[in-house]
Amino acid sequence: MNELQSKPGTADAVAADLERAIHEHRLPPGTKLGEDELGEVYGISRTTVRAALQSLGHRHLVQHKRNRGAFVAQPTVREAREVFEARSLLEPRTAHSACKRMTDDNIRALQAHIDAEHAALDAGESGRALYLSGRFHIEIARMADQSTIETMISELVSRSSLIIALYWQRRAALCESQAHHALISAFVDRDAELAEELMKNHLLDLVTSLDLRNSSSIPGTLKEALAK
Amino acid sequence: MNELQSKPGTADAVAADLERAIHEHRLPPGTKLGEDELGEVYGISRTTVRAALQSLGHRHLVQHKRNRGAFVAQPTVREAREVFEARSLLEPRTAHSACKRMTDDNIRALQAHIDAEHAALDAGESGRALYLSGRFHIEIARMADQSTIETMISELVSRSSLIIALYWQRRAALCESQAHHALISAFVDRDAELAEELMKNHLLDLVTSLDLRNSSSIPGTLKEALAK
DNA sequence: GCCATCATAATTGTATACAATAAAGTTTCA
DNA sequence: TGAAACTTTATTGTATACAATTATGATGGC
Structure with missing residues (x-):
C-alpha cells in the first residue's frame, strides 16, 4: 500500500518479504512454506507467520492445502x-x-x-x-x-x-x-x-511468449499427478 | 469462490456470512466488529474470528485500526x-x-x-x-x-x-x-x-446517482473528526 | 520380495493464556 | 468547578499448548 515498509517482525513485513522472494524467483512455484521453519527464520511465532501466509493466499501467491500446509502457488x-x-x-x-x-x-x-x-x-x-x-x-x-x-x-x-x-x-x-x-x-x-x-x-x-499449451509438462505437477 | 459453502465454524464461512451482512446493509459502515463478540455469536474462538476479519480486511470491506479493532469499512x-x-x-x-x-x-x-x-x-x-x-x-x-x-x-x-x-x-x-x-x-x-x-x-x-461531492457529511466520520 | 496394515512422527488447525495498548472513569489539585 | 494526571477496565496483539490430520517408516502376512 504505502511506500514506507512495515516494522520488521510484523505479518505485513513478512508477507512483503516473501512476496518479493517469490517475485524474484528465489522461491519457485511449489516450494513448501512450513510455518515452524518460517517462524524460526524471522524469529516470530507461528501465529504471525500464519497471518502472513493467509495474506499471500488472498493474493493467490500461496496455495493452501488442507492439513498439508502452504506452498508457493503454481498457476494453471x-x-x-x-x-x-x-x-x-x-x-x-x-x-x-x-x-x-x-x-x-x-x-x-x-x-x-x-x-x-x-x-x-x-x-x-x-x-x-x-x-x-x-x-x-x-x-x-x-x-x-x-x-x-x-x-x-x-x-x-x-x-x-x-x-x-x-x-x-x-x-x-x-x-x-x-x-x-x-x-x-x-x-x-x-x-x-x-x-x-x-x-x-x-x-x-x-x-x-509463454508456452500455454494445455497439459504441458509443468514442474511439480508431475509429482502430484502420480500421487493419485 | 465455489458455490458450495464452507463448513460452518470455519473462517471462510464466517467471512462469507459477514460479507453478506455487510452487503445487505445489516452491518452499516463504521460498525465495530469485536473479536470476542463475534466469537460468541458464531461459537468459535478469536483465532478463527481474526482469520475471517483479516480476509475481509484484504477485500477492503473491513478496516483495521491498530490496537482499536476491526470496523466495517467507510470508503472515502x-x-x-x-x-x-x-x-x-x-x-x-x-x-x-x-x-x-x-x-x-x-x-x-x-x-x-x-x-x-x-x-x-x-x-x-x-x-x-x-x-x-x-x-x-x-x-x-x-x-x-x-x-x-x-x-x-x-x-x-x-x-x-x-x-x-x-x-x-x-x-x-x-x-x-x-x-x-x-x-x-x-x-x-x-x-x-x-x-x-x-x-x-x-x-x-x-x-x-451518488453524492460524491468532497467532504460531504459522511455518517460516522463526524465523530472521528471531533475526536481529534 | 511385495504389498497392505499399523504405529510413529511431524505438521497444521484451533483454542487459550499472557502481554501490550488504548479507552474510560476517578481522583486530586488548582 | 474544571482540568489534568492517574488508575482501572476492556480490547487487541502475540505466543504457546493441545487436538486433529496426514505423511512416513516399520512390521507382518501373502
Whole structure:
C-alpha cells in the first residue's frame, strides 16, 4: 500500500518479504512454506507467520492445502490466461490515464527504473531484473493516481511472475526493455493514445511468449499427478 | 469462490456470512466488529474470528485500526470513485465476453435473479434486493468464464454496497432493474456490442446517482473528526 | 520380495493464556 | 468547578499448548 515498509517482525513485513522472494524467483512455484521453519527464520511465532501466509493466499501467491500446509502457488494454464486477460483490461487504459497526469519527475523515475533493471541484468541478477520489470507496471498504475487499480495490478504482476517461472520459453534476456522504452517515449510525447496501444501490445507479446499449451509438462505437477 | 459453502465454524464461512451482512446493509459502515463478540455469536474462538476479519480486511470491506479493532469499512469519496473506475474497466468488456458464451440456461438464471430481486423489494427486504442486484453483476462475470476477473468484480461489488450505504441519494426504489432488464435483452439477442455499451452506461448511471461531492457529511466520520 | 496394515512422527488447525495498548472513569489539585 | 494526571477496565496483539490430520517408516502376512 504505502511506500514506507512495515516494522520488521510484523505479518505485513513478512508477507512483503516473501512476496518479493517469490517475485524474484528465489522461491519457485511449489516450494513448501512450513510455518515452524518460517517462524524460526524471522524469529516470530507461528501465529504471525500464519497471518502472513493467509495474506499471500488472498493474493493467490500461496496455495493452501488442507492439513498439508502452504506452498508457493503454481498457476494453471487457465489461470495464466485469466491473469493476462485481466491485465489487458486494466493496464492499457491505466497507462492512458497515467500519461495524461504524468510529470517530468515521473518520467525520470520510470527511466531510472529501466536503468536499474539493465544494471541488474548486467550483474547477472535476473531475479531482481524481473522484479524491477514488474514494478515498472505498478509504478505506472501509481502515476495514474488510482490506488485501487494499482493494488489489483500489483497482485496480477506478482502472479505473472509465477506464470513466467512456469511457462517462460526463451530463457534469453528479457525483451521487455524495448517495450518499456517505447512506453516512456510515448509518455515523453504525452501521447496517451499511443501509450495505451503500446501497453496493450506489450501484454499481448508477453502472453504469446509463454508456452500455454494445455497439459504441458509443468514442474511439480508431475509429482502430484502420480500421487493419485 | 465455489458455490458450495464452507463448513460452518470455519473462517471462510464466517467471512462469507459477514460479507453478506455487510452487503445487505445489516452491518452499516463504521460498525465495530469485536473479536470476542463475534466469537460468541458464531461459537468459535478469536483465532478463527481474526482469520475471517483479516480476509475481509484484504477485500477492503473491513478496516483495521491498530490496537482499536476491526470496523466495517467507510470508503472515502476518492475510494468510491476509484472503485467505479475499476468496475468500468472490467465489467463492460466482461459483459461482452459473457454474451458471446451465454447459453439459454444462463439467461434463464439471470432472469430468475431479477425476479427474486423484485420479490425481495415487494417484501420490503431492500437489503436482500441490493444483495441480489450485486450478485447479478457477479453472475455475468461467472458466465464469462473468467474466475480471476470474477473475484475482482465480486470485491468491487461488495465495496460498492458500502459506497451506496454512504453516498446514495435517492432512497427510492432501485432503478437498476430497468438496466438489468435491458442487459438481458441484449443477451437474448446475442448482441455483445450492445451488452458492453449497456453495462458501461449502467455503471455510469450508478456513479452519477451518488453524492460524491468532497467532504460531504459522511455518517460516522463526524465523530472521528471531533475526536481529534 | 511385495504389498497392505499399523504405529510413529511431524505438521497444521484451533483454542487459550499472557502481554501490550488504548479507552474510560476517578481522583486530586488548582 | 474544571482540568489534568492517574488508575482501572476492556480490547487487541502475540505466543504457546493441545487436538486433529496426514505423511512416513516399520512390521507382518501373502
